[in-house]
Amino acid sequence: MPLSLHERRSVIRELAPKYKAANKGTRSELITQLQELTGYSRAHAARVLHSGAYARRAGGRRPGSGRKPVYGKDVKAALKRIWAILDAPAGKRLAPFLPDIVTRLERCGEIHLTPETRAKLLSISAATVDRILKPERRQLNSLLKGRSHTKPGTLLKGAIPVKTFAEWDDAKPGFLQLDLVAHDGGNSYGEFAQTLDMVDVATGWTVTAAVKNKAERWVFEALQACLPLFPFRVQGIDSDNGGEFINHPLKRYCEAHGITFTRSRPYHKNDNCHVEQKNWSVVRKAAGYARYTEGQLAALNRMYAVLRLYTNFFQPMLKLRTKERRGAKVTKTYDTAQTPYQRVLASPEIDSATKDSLTRVYETLNPAKLHQDLLDLQEELLAMVAKVSPHLTASLKEVLS
Numbered sequence: 001m002p003l004s005l006h007e008r009r010s011v012i013r014e015l016a017p018k019y020k021a022a023n024k025g026t027r028s029e030l031i032t033q034l035q036e037l038t039g040y041s042r043a044h045a046a047r048v049l050h051s052g053a054y055a056r057r058a059g060g061r062r063p064g065s066g067r068k069p070v071y072g073k074d075v076k077a078a079l080k081r082i083w084a085i086l087d088a089p090a091g092k093r094l095a096p097f098l099p100d101i102v103t104r105l106e107r108c109g110e111i112h113l114t115p116e117t118r119a120k121l122l123s124i125s126a127a128t129v130d131r132i133l134k135p136e137r138r139q140l141n142s143l144l145k146g147r148s149h150t151k152p153g154t155l156l157k158g159a160i161p162v163k164t165f166a167e168w169d170d171a172k173p174g175f176l177q178l179d180l181v182a183h184d185g186g187n188s189y190g191e192f193a194q195t196l197d198m199v200d201v202a203t204g205w206t207v208t209a210a211v212k213n214k215a216e217r218w219v220f221e222a223l224q225a226c227l228p229l230f231p232f233r234v235q236g237i238d239s240d241n242g243g244e245f246i247n248h249p250l251k252r253y254c255e256a257h258g259i260t261f262t263r264s265r266p267y268h269k270n271d272n273c274h275v276e277q278k279n280w281s282v283v284r285k286a287a288g289y290a291r292y293t294e295g296q297l298a299a300l301n302r303m304y305a306v307l308r309l310y311t312n313f314f315q316p317m318l319k320l321r322t323k324e325r326r327g328a329k330v331t332k333t334y335d336t337a338q339t340p341y342q343r344v345l346a347s348p349e350i351d352s353a354t355k356d357s358l359t360r361v362y363e364t365l366n367p368a369k370l371h372q373d374l375l376d377l378q379e380e381l382l383a384m385v386a387k388v389s390p391h392l393t394a395s396l397k398e399v400l401s
Contacts, residue, residue, distance in 0.1 A: 013052065031049060085368050102122065173344065173350055185292075192292060193212060193297060194214045195209070200230060205343075216243065238271075309361075313361075313367075
């Protein structure tokens with residue numbers, strides 16, 4: 001009767017130490033003995049006796065097997081700190097940005113690396129970044145889904161041309177997509193704050209501002225205040241079909257300033273996919289899903305002032321290059337991750353004076369301090385919400401953590 005798996009393992013554990021200490025002739029006898037007991041082939045019996053003789057030690061690697069770890073505790077600790085400062089980006093976004101962010105953090109005195117650690121950190125691949133940070137990423141809390149509050153604007157829709165998703169492929173800097181993000185806390189009754197989210201399609205430069213509600217007056221005022229915050233001339237804006245955007249004041253403003261005004265197709269959210277993505281990655285990640293009202297506007301806008309610098313100078317982003325469908329399979333190709341600031345510097349459409357001005361701003365920024373300022377402002381918002389709705393404190397803290 002053949003031995004069970006448990007019995008075979010017991011035999012191997014008994015013979016392996018003898019195999020390790022034996023000479024060549026005795027080893028041959030031990031292999032034969034194992035063959036007769038288990039029915040293994042001679043080659044397999046030799047392999048299991050050898051591997052059993054040099055078995056893995058508790059909590060460690062088997063001596064002489066595999067290669068030694070390339071990235072030690074010092075590299076992993078530095079990588080985890082940088083990952084936390086940059087708000088937990090994926091490896092494909094973080095790895096290409098490491099040379100810039102390591103240099104900036106060293107100049108700001110936030111990290112101190114030996115030459116060997118620095119060289120290893122800058123050579124790390126995106127896949128290895130994800131593998132090292134996998135335990136930390138598992139601890140990130142899952143976030144809730146939002147809801148749409150867009151109501152169609154009936155005015156001027158015939159006078160404002162439609163721009164579809166496919167027409168954004170060759171966008172130059174200065175063409176923006178706009179959207180509003182509602183802060184209703186899951187209850188759309190009454191008045192609550194909105195965030196005007198504006199993103200340049202070509203560079204990803206993002207500007208946000210909080211308004212007391214979605215009335216066209218407040219949205220228009222916020223838009224006028226936000227446009228000068230882009231480091232280049234705004235040449236065109238594109239919005240959804242909500243009445244907060246499709247109105248006479250905004251249309252007249254665009255005509256007076258030589259700005260092309262277009263809108264997406266109704267019920268085609270993908271036409272505004274660039275700003276829709278920023279609604280999550282910028283606005284929701286910073287502000288969460290709590291209910292904000294006029295009392296929190298000032299705190300929200302203080303946070304957005306810091307967020308604008310943090311996002312545009314220190315948050316690398318990927319851009320889709322190609323998308324190919326073969327049956328049910330879709331293959332996407334992305335470019336190398338770059339921050340909006342880096343994309344502005346690389347753009348031939350933007351003059352050198354603007355680039356020099358941005359570089360001077362960049363040299364004054366400490367990403368670790370910006371990140372801490374964001375956390376402090378989020379705590380301030382949390383405290384303000386807790387006074388009004390104590391039962392929401394725990395859920396908001398989970399979203400902002």
